[in-house]
Each structure stands twice: as structure tokens, then as C-alpha cells.
Amino acid sequence: MDLQELKTKVCDAGKMLLKEGLVARTWGNVSIKVNDTQMVITPSGRKYDELTPNEMVLVDIYTLKYEGNLKPSSELKLHCQIYKTKPEIGAVIHTHQMFGSIVAAAQVDVQVLDENHQNILGGKVIKAAPYALPNTKKITMATAKAIENSNAALMSNHGVVCIGKDLEHVFDVARTLEKACELFIESKKAIV
Numbered sequence: 001m002d003l004q005e006l007k008t009k010v011c012d013a014g015k016m017l018l019k020e021g022l023v024a025r026t027w028g029n030v031s032i033k034v035n036d037t038q039m040v041i042t043p044s045g046r047k048y049d050e051l052t053p054n055e056m057v058l059v060d061i062y063t064l065k066y067e068g069n070l071k072p073s074s075e076l077k078l079h080c081q082i083y084k085t086k087p088e089i090g091a092v093i094h095t096h097q098m099f100g101s102i103v104a105a106a107q108v109d110v111q112v113l114d115e116n117h118q119n120i121l122g123g124k125v126i127k128a129a130p131y132a133l134p135n136t137k138k139i140t141m142a143t144a145k146a147i148e149n150s151n152a153a154l155m156s157n158h159g160v161v162c163i164g165k166d167l168e169h170v171f172d173v174a175r176t177l178e179k180a181c182e183l184f185i186e187s188k189k190a191i192v
Ligand SMILES: [Zn+2]
Pocket: 027, 028, 094, 095, 096, 158, 159
């Protein structure tokens, strides 16, 4: 796939986040790995419904240098860290999806109760990374650690990050995480 096609895919995925209600509160971000050293990510500070493929930003995973006039998403460090530590990952999305954000605000790990959800999420527990200021090294490293053994992690008081082998997979992870978080919240209500 050439770079232009990848940029179109990232742009469409950004719009899909909005359409599916995965970025209800504020914007999230999407990236795809181009090769071992580069990724394409959504830009910072642009409305998703107005995005065009040419506004997607090509970033060097190791140096964080980027091409073009638009800045890459402010969360780019986290995306780069994930691609560096998990070579099998091809796509990353960061969202503020509702149920995921509720559990992230509670700063608790999610027990994934449904077996189908466990398969898609790659584990029985989705960990909550401890709170740290956005875009800092601390939050980047804490989140990368929380996602070590599954396809998703919560970022305390903020949102979630999901990873997958490609865009289709990562969207499946995000949707499934939403169902798993809802089920987890409901199960807690059933007990009290
Ligand atoms: Zn965010």
C-alpha cells in the first residue's frame, strides 16, 4: 500500500471514531504503522469531520520528526512507544469512549467477564495506567506498561488506548472494550 492510500485510511478512520461515538467528549487520535520506522497519524487540533487525507502526518517513530505543516496529534509519543515495543502492532487508536472513560475515571482495572470479549481484547484484565499529566514521558511509559499483556489500556481520568494488527482489528478492540466496560460496571451494580 502506498503512502497516499495509508493517509486516506487514517483520515477515514478518524471520521469513523466520530461516527461511532468513540470520541464523544473530545477528539481522539488514530495511527497506522507504515514500516519499521514510520507511522501516519491524525493531526493535532483539527476537527475530524473536516479532515482530508493530505493533512495526515508522517512521523518517524524513533526521532518523532514529522513532515508537513500540520503538527501530529499531541499523543504521538504514546503511539510511537507502542510501535517500538510491540512490533506486531499495525494500528493504534486513542479514544474518549463513554464506558471506557467512566472506568478510567474510577482508576480501576477492568475484569473482562465475557469469554468472547477476552479473546478480542487479548486478556482477562484491562489495566488502568496511573494518572499522570497528558503527553508526558510518565504517562507514555505507564500506559505502554499497562498495555503490555492485552490489546487495550485505560488512561486514568482521561480515556483509553487500543492496539491491533490493523485498523479493522483495532476498531473491533475499541467496540469490544466498550461492551466489556459496560458489562463490568453493570456487574458491580448487581453486587451492591
Ligand atoms: Zn485524549
